[in-house]
Amino acid sequence: MNDDQPSIADIPNDVPTSARAYGWLLGGKDNYEVDRQFIRGQLEHHPAGLDITRQNRLFLYRAVRYLTAEAGIRQFIDMGCGLPTDANVHQVARQFAPDARVVYVDIDPIVLAHGRALLAGDASTTVITADMRDQDAVLEHEDVKRLIDFSEPVATLFLSVGHHLPDADDPKRILHAVMDRAAAGSHLTFSQVACDDPVRSAEMTAQVTSAGIPWQTRTPGEIDALLADFDPVEPGLCNLVDWRPMDLQPPLAPVPEELRKYEGASKLDTGIYEYGGVVRKR
Numbered sequence: 001m002n003d004d005q006p007s008i009a010d011i012p013n014d015v016p017t018s019a020r021a022y023g024w025l026l027g028g029k030d031n032y033e034v035d036r037q038f039i040r041g042q043l044e045h046h047p048a049g050l051d052i053t054r055q056n057r058l059f060l061y062r063a064v065r066y067l068t069a070e071a072g073i074r075q076f077i078d079m080g081c082g083l084p085t086d087a088n089v090h091q092v093a094r095q096f097a098p099d100a101r102v103v104y105v106d107i108d109p110i111v112l113a114h115g116r117a118l119l120a121g122d123a124s125t126t127v128i129t130a131d132m133r134d135q136d137a138v139l140e141h142e143d144v145k146r147l148i149d150f151s152e153p154v155a156t157l158f159l160s161v162g163h164h165l166p167d168a169d170d171p172k173r174i175l176h177a178v179m180d181r182a183a184a185g186s187h188l189t190f191s192q193v194a195c196d197d198p199v200r201s202a203e204m205t206a207q208v209t210s211a212g213i214p215w216q217t218r219t220p221g222e223i224d225a226l227l228a229d230f231d232p233v234e235p236g237l238c239n240l241v242d243w244r245p246m247d248l249q250p251p252l253a254p255v256p257e258e259l260r261k262y263e264g265a266s267k268l269d270t271g272i273y274e275y276g277g278v279v280r281k282r
């Protein structure tokens with residue numbers, strides 16, 4: 001693992017970051033007022049955002065459980081991983097495969113700081129600071145080379161980060177980078193905010209982008225097209241609440257008290273939701 005550590009000057013506190021904002025929705029404490037203000041504004045316009053963020057985190061558990069217990073995956077690259085919280089990828093994977101290896105990738109330096117504190121002394125899991133849009137930099141990183149063997153199946157996770165990859169970034173290229181190199185039996189897990197209404201979709205895209213966060217809400221059909229070169233795992237790409245639901249799975253941290261008024265909003269506004277699933281290499 002590299003010894004470089006972010007300084008306070010590296011951590012932006014005047015603009016929101018997706019990692020910190022997402023973390024607050026999950027009950028995290030590592031955020032600034034600018035992140036909370038951003039979330040307040042978004043939930044006023046799109047109150048379902050709280051529910052679908054948390055639904056995505058619950059999907060993480062079910063997807064990683066499938067990848068380890070059923071697909072036999074033992075190595076993971078989690079792109080745009082966000083701040084550590086409960087039931088992180090390596091913790092879920094090791095419930096079913098104690099030898100699982102995980103590389104976390106995020107561009108936010110605060111993620112590196114907190115991730116390294118969490119993973120101190122864990123030689124089979126690491127976090128690197130890299131831009132998931134620059135897949136060459138990710139794949140050439142020394143920790144990726146140390147932990148990931150591309151001659152064996154690997155799972156790449158893009159969980160609730162697809163909307164941070166607008167069309168101008170060529171998301172298909174990004175999603176193919178690991179899968180094109182990986183062995184047969186490799187899988188990709190993907191999710192992002194979807195909207196059935198193109199007008200509302202464009203409105204959300206404009207609102208989030210204006211706050212300084214790259215964003216593109218997509219329709220389910222547009223997401224299907226991004227993943228058309230892979231084979232969906234049953235039940236296919238769908239609203240995440242419908243992807244292999246379980247009666248019992250580990251609960252999330254409590255919703256921040258200020259945001260509790262938005263709980264359950266996704267049942268009233270069904271036009272915006274988190275969409276995705278697990279696909280495999282052909």
